[in-house]
Every structure is written in C-alpha cells, then in structure tokens.
Amino acid sequence: DAGVIQSPRHEVTEMGQEVTLRCKPISGHNSLFWYRQTMMRGLELLIYFNNNVPIDDSGMPEDRFSAKMPNASFSTLKIQPSEPRDSAVYFCASSLWGAGVNTDTQYFGPGTRLTVL
Amino acid sequence: DQQVKQNSPSLSVQEGRISILNCDYTNSMFDYFLWYKKYPAEGPTFLISISSIKDKNEDGRFTVFLNKSAKHLSLHIVPSQPGDSAVYFCAASEGGNKLVFGAGTILRVKS
Numbered sequence: 001d002a003g004v005i006q007s008p009r010h011e012v013t014e015m016g017q018e019v020t021l022r023c024k025p026i027s028g029h030n031s032l033f034w035y036r037q038t039m040m041r042g043l044e045l046l047i048y049f050n051n052n053v054p055i056d057d058s059g060m061p062e063d064r065f066s067a068k069m070p071n072a073s074f075s076t077l078k079i080q081p082s083e084p085r086d087s088a089v090y091f092c093a094s095s096l097w098g099a100g101v102n103t104d105t106q107y108f109g110p111g112t113r114l115t116v117l
Numbered sequence: 118d119q120q121v122k123q124n125s126p127s128l129s130v131q132e133g134r135i136s137i138l139n140c141d142y143t144n145s146m147f148d149y150f151l152w153y154k155k156y157p158a159e160g161p162t163f164l165i166s167i168s169s170i171k172d173k174n175e176d177g178r179f180t181v182f183l184n185k186s187a188k189h190l191s192l193h194i195v196p197s198q199p200g201d202s203a204v205y206f207c208a209a210s211e212g213g214n215k216l217v218f219g220a221g222t223i224l225r226v227k228s
Binding site for chain 1: 151153158159160161162163166206214215216217218219220221
C-alpha cells in the first residue's frame with residue numbers, strides 16, 4: 001500500500017528560479033497538507049486542502065508561494081522566485097477526514113529537501 | 118505565539134530505562150492530541166494519540182498521559198530502546214483536521 005509520494009526528494013536551485021514540489025496523497029484520502037520544517041520554526045503548516053479546495057492558506061509566507069490541487073491525487077507547491085531563506089524540508093501529508101472517522105491522523109511523505117543558493 | 122510547546126530540545130536516556138517527553142499547550146479548545154516520531158531523511162510517522170475525554174492511552178511500550186487542567190501531556194516509553202532514537206513531535210487539534218505541531222524533542226537512547 002503506497003504512502004504519500006513526494007518528488008523530487010532533493011532540489012538544489014539558484015536564487016530567483018522557480019521551484020515546483022509535487023505530492024501524491026494516499027488514495028482515498030480527502031485532505032492534503034503542505035508543511036515546511038526548519039531548525040528555527042519546527043514544523044509549520046503552510047496550506048491545507050479538503051476535497052481539493054484550499055481551506056486555510058494563512059501559513060503561506062509570501063505571495064511567492066502558491067499551491068494547487070487540480071484533482072484528488074495530485075498537488076503542487078510552487079515558489080517563484082525562490083530565495084535562500086526558502087531552504088528547508090517541505091513535507092506533504094494526507095488524511096481521511098469526515099464524520100465517524102478519526103479525522104486528525106495525518107500521514108506524511110518523505111519530504112523534499114530544498115536548497116536555494 | 119506558539120500554541121504547542123516542547124520545552125526540551127533534547128533528551129538522553131539509557132537503554133532499558135524510561136523516556137518521558139513533555140508537551141504543553143495554551144489553547145483550551147484543543148481536544149485531540151498526537152505524538153509523531155521522525156527519523157532523519159524520513160517524514161514524521163504517527164505514534165499514538167489521545168482524546169481530551171481520556172487521561173491515558175497505552176499502546177505497547179508507549180503511553181500518553183493528558184492533564185487537561187495543567188494543559189500538559191507527556192509520552193512515556195518503557196523500556197527505551199536504541200531504535201527509539203528519533204525526533205518526537207507533539208501535535209494538537211481543535212476538532213477539525215488542522216494540526217498544530219510543537220518544535221520537537223530529540224531523543225537519544227544510549228546502549
């Protein structure tokens with residue numbers, strides 16, 4: 001049973017370049033979350049979707065960050081233009097949310113380590 | 118303002134002994150609490166959870182205790198094993214599916 005899939009696992013880019021991170025949630029899950037992990041701030045929620053609709057994007061740091069979920073099996077997080085302070089590990093997580101179901105357990109992907117030079 | 122706090126950045130324990138990881142929260146609306154474990158180069162994995170209607174939940178070597186009046190929860194690992202060495206994150210939610218995470222505690226179990 002495949003878990004959450006993220007690509008690429010590592011990304012090295014130069015300042016000013018566009019970066020696109022990809023996520024495939026667990027099949028059947030209807031909620032998807034993007035997190036960023038840094039030494040200073042730990043795990044921060046950037047944005048989450050329910051049934052492909054963005055619900056809360058208050059954690060998105062700047063307009064340079066955008067996220068989409070065109071269908072139930074795919075999401076992207078884009079940074080344009082990228083800056084060195086965006087260097088971090090970005091995690092995608094998914095969960096099954098709804099009445100009668102444990103709504104709070106999220107399952108994480110392996111993360112994408114982004115380095116912006 | 119951090120709603121979930123893990124005040125100990127790291128903890129070192131001898132193999133076979135008890136590990137106690139602590140977590141404090143400020144939001145009284147939180148009603149569900151989780152612990153995640155994270156190994157290097159991997160994503161966090163769910164470990165154990167507890168609802169606010171309970172004060173204890175046990176799963177094998179792992180027990181989570183919740184003290185609502187003190188807004189405090191703890192994770193006990195007994196006995197600790199070297200494979201338990203990881204970063205442990207405390208998380209909380211207030212009824213929806215959005216989790217708020219603490220900064221994490223690095224646990225080192227020495228053999």
